[in-house]
Amino acid sequence: MNGPAARRPRRFVLLAAVAAAALAADYATKEAALAAFAPGESLPVVGDLLRFTLVFNTGAAFSMGRGVPWLFFLIAVAVVAYIVFMARKLASGAWAVVLGLIMGGALGNLVDRAFRPPAPLHGAVVDWIRVPNWPVFNIADSCIVVGGVLAVILAFRGINIDGSRESDPPTGTSEDPPAEAEESGPRSDDGGQKP
Template identity: 60%
Template sequence: MTTTDKTNVRPRRYLLLLLVALTAIAVDLATKEWALATFRPGESVDVIGSFLQFTLVFNTGAAFSLGTGYTWVFTIIATLVVLAIAYIGWRVRSVWWGVTLGLMMGGAAGNLIDRYFRDPGPFQGAVVDFIRVPNWPVFNIADSCVVVGACLVVALTFKGLNLDGTMVSDEAKVAEKGVEGEGKDT
């Protein structure tokens, strides 16, 4: 029996990517609703002393509350990020990349839902943030997913893992064999 290139192709991980994204969205929305039902705006509650607190705030800007007057711009950017990940996701055949892009997509979508559906209105909605640690802005689960996803992108890139699950070093070896074989007579 002979093998072909198609028999060595890894399965797509798009479903994994979507499951991770949907899980991130669900956890983010559930925790935001819990924070809204439990705390008053600006109220701080110690969870682990002053190291971890819950403080309900509404952010109409980006990270660190930058660009507060440009909520609509961040809404458009986040929409484009979610769509880009959905498009790139079709090429993913690596479990690690599926999880990574799923976290990023879910985090971006979680905050995007706030921007579309929370007050004061569509494209102007404030993101619900409630997790506070020292010397850092208040954030939420969606923000955490984006940051963890971004860290994984860096780690996977340095490791040399491609979206299709192959390693960059494997590609170099294949290319090297191709160059060596070109000069030989058969």
């Protein structure tokens, strides 16, 4: 048996593995940034194209929406819960990777909000990657954005979470071919008259 039902456990394992890898990468790089830099300190990596700059963000992704950390904590919890709920239908490998990236990113920032200073559930997210004309961000933010872009691509291509594909739109109509001239009765070439 190799149908969608048989693939679901494997896809869920893939989702969990991608989420765990994203969470681990995010946590490890944040801890490395905390150990290497003082708040506000900036290190050029590729000139001005890429810099490592340690900042603490109490708002949303990419240092936006400061002032209501508890709201973003609840949003992250809702995102994770929704992905777990949707995973019941998961039979697509591509969607498993996408949802794993989004879930891992959400969990990465959720851990910061739950446990980092200044207070439980009001913690500041550690951001440390800076590129020109873009807010400072972290690996978790990157996973969320990449996962979101891939989700749009999958939806655009008609790939569903259960592994099925949307039917191609009809290229023509299903109208019956023009009917032949209707016969109104017995046909006689001579009009029914004998010579």
